[in-house]
Amino acid sequence: MTERWALAPTEHGGAAIAPLGPDGRPTAPVTHEPDLAEAVRSRPEATRWVWRDTHSVHPRLLAAGVRVDRCYDIEAAETLLLAHEGRHGEPRSAAAALARLRGGPVPPDPPPRTAAPGSQSSLFEPRPPVDVSLADLLDVYADQQRRHATTAHPDRLRLLTASESAGMLVAAEMHAAGLPWRADVHRALLTELLGERYAGGGEPRRLAELADEVSAAFGRRVRPDLPADVVKAFAQAGIKLTSTRRWEIEGIDHPAVKPLIAYKKLYRIYTAHGWSWLQDWVRDGRFRPEYLPGGTVSGRWTTNGGGALQIPKVVRRAVIADPGWRLVVADAAQMEPRVLAAISRDPAFMEVAGQDGDLYQSVSDRAFSGDRGQAKLAVLGAIYGQTSGDGLKNLALLRRRFPRAVAYVDEAARAGEEGRLVRTWLGRTCPPAVNAADQEEAGIPQDDPDDPASGPPSTYGYTSSNSRARGRFTRNFVVQGSAADWALLMLAALRRELDGMAAELVFFQHDEVIVHCPRDEADRVAEAIRSASDLAGRLTFGRTPVRFPFAVASVECYADAK
DNA sequence: GCCAGAGGCGCC
């Protein structure tokens, strides 16, 4: 039985609390406790805590060693509800929600905090702690309950709100735990790849050598990190480029190409994950990024500083379990096509996605006479909105064999082009279209209406190219976002599965989790991941034959997981 | 000196 309590921090580390009845209203007067963590610790019967925002409460509980089972994050809920109501840009703070409820002036949201590099403390800097009283907070909560109930699928949106709240708990816990990071291994790797640094500063040896090779190949001094310089050098060699992107340079027959590409790859590691990154972000053997659940419109998480979701594969060699411990690395195999099967309920596609094996191989056996590469391209093209090339031809094949799956994303694309909103399976809602006049005002250049390449004029007030771009966005949104719905439930389920074990969730990246655990817990953790996946599939999509298998590896080093 | 935007590339 869920017993709900509401909590609001007060000055000097205290808290106002109240027990809630089944209707979400307090069943006893608000009481004041001198110690927030103790107030929670002494009420193990409370299985869900309702509070303004997880960020300003949970780190204090973690620091005091207090675990909460579940929470309801009012500001996360407000964000989801506003988007669902088509009011994506409105302020989402509890104070703003209260002002809308009472008809007062709505305060703008505070500017987003920027994480101090490597800080342990950014999570502990509370916003103005008590800008809304507990009684007022509970009025906002009651109103949110009402708004959930008025949606087309209240159960789904409630589930999403609960999961988003659970994600907030996980985010704070992963920040506190940190990803095991061996600075000594990272340094050795940097020296191996980039060479020694010179005492006077500047680029490390290997980068300087590659820059010299590029210059030698052109017969003049060229700075490989300056695109304009590279384009000019190629032009002088008789080769016209529109950019210096790798895919454009790769095919060119010129001696500068090889060292240039090598330079770009190493330069990236040097600037984004090199010595200064290490200095800024790794403390006491842990990398602690600040995770922002729902940081993107589709519901995927972002991180604030440290580039935690873009760790280059080669750098993962520095992610090493503590002695006697393991990293259980689990990757959801072909998550997005499986999600498309579940949300479209295409019978043939569900059958393919109902097996744990290689989905692309099954698709190709059915529609592409065994050419797995073509099948994968077609499926990804359908999800991403391929507009040209072989993908289109393959898309036609896919449509014949899996008509409902393709129709589902086509409809999402049409909705986007027509300026309508689309939603994920659980109800996360895309932002509204921005009309052409507003874009012009914001400095976004518009198509030339006289340009035949920009197509016929649209009837929706958007240039056709903008409209098509929004179609690609909404097409992808329903799949990527529903996959994020599922991943969020999986994460919440896994958090509960791990309760009582020494194992800790230490990383989450869209369709992949890492759990750090004692060696003899690794098998139980792998089993917990499978249970969490099954439960998430059932809870998110109801009865469905679609399976969401994980590739699970128990390793000492992250780089060995694949 | 600050800031926004562009170019580029890492991850999914």
Place this chain on the structure above:
DNA sequence: AAAGGGCGCCTCTGGC
């Protein structure tokens, strides 16, 4: 084979 979706973050540039 072509360059579709979502992000964060780095450098450099050019305007103020």
